[in-house]
Amino acid sequence: MEENKIELRYTIGQVSEMFDLPISTLRYYDKEGLFPYLERKSGVRKFSERELEAIRVIECLKISGLEIKDIKQFMALCTEGSKTYKNRKALFEKRKEAVEKELKGLQKTLDMLKFKCWYYETAIKDGNEDNLNRMIPDNLPKDIKKLYYNAHN
Amino acid sequence: MEENKIELRYTIGQVSEMFDLPISTLRYYDKEGLFPYLERKSGVRKFSERELEAIRVIECLKISGLEIKDIKQFMALCTEGSKTYKNRKALFEKRKEAVEKELKGLQKTLDMLKFKCWYYETAIKDGNEDNLNRMIPDNLPKDIKKLYYNAHN
DNA sequence: ATAACACCTAAACCTGACTTTAGGTCAAGA
């Protein structure tokens, strides 16, 4: 049983299409050191599976709140071999916690938005905000009150 | 039964403390037209409950993906009275959908992070990534496979 | 009365993450 993984190589244009990222962005990432293993054939970048996974990780870390220079640090860790596994794991754990926290924050935001939707729905029905102003904050319907309090700390 | 809501007024410094926002940011928001009803006493800004709610809404709309200039548009709508209730409701509905979509995206990000945590945990145990490379993508443990596939589209 | 605060303005500056520009190489098809 032999390894028969075919190591495909892609041009920058193909990768741009695959991930729907501008070519300029990919070149920028490269310039910033985000593809430490990227190879070239007579000047032309050849993206392999390693770089595609790097792009997925970049997107993930960016969303999780890391800056490009910190992502670069991470990619540098990856070039230092097995002695940095712990550091890398710690980094992902930290990002995981950050994202879990952000999820909670977004839930609060969502409650505010739901409350405001209800608010304007009611204002439309009433034609004005007088009733609403009388209801806020203690005489709101039970489920709306929950949204209101969650959104207002 | 009479209205006995006390309309407290706050200075910019107090509001800065309450929301943990720099004074410069509050002034910037004001300059950008985000407090259309803000009053002043001999030049000094006096923040009332209306402005505090505006700040909550600003934070909420910012997180939901709106830019400052769009938030300004919304605040302008608010000054145009009951004929804009529908526009305002539509805006919040749209933001609600955007945030719901973002929540899904974050869940995907979280799955990638969880996968990477497991990955490095395993790499630490094994001392190398050889086994892992053999497992990816089809021979992963069932629950990890799920994370992997969700994170890789 | 004088110093210490908390407030004010306009305008310049900053940062991160790209994007655009200007100019150049190289391989393939008409």
Add this chain to the structure above:
DNA sequence: TCTTGACCTAAAGTCAGGTTTAGGTGTTAT
């Protein structure tokens, strides 16, 4: 041969969302 298309570089430009600076006002504690 020549021109089209996809790639390349370095450097300048852009944009949002603030922040900082420099200079000024007004009220309160010593």
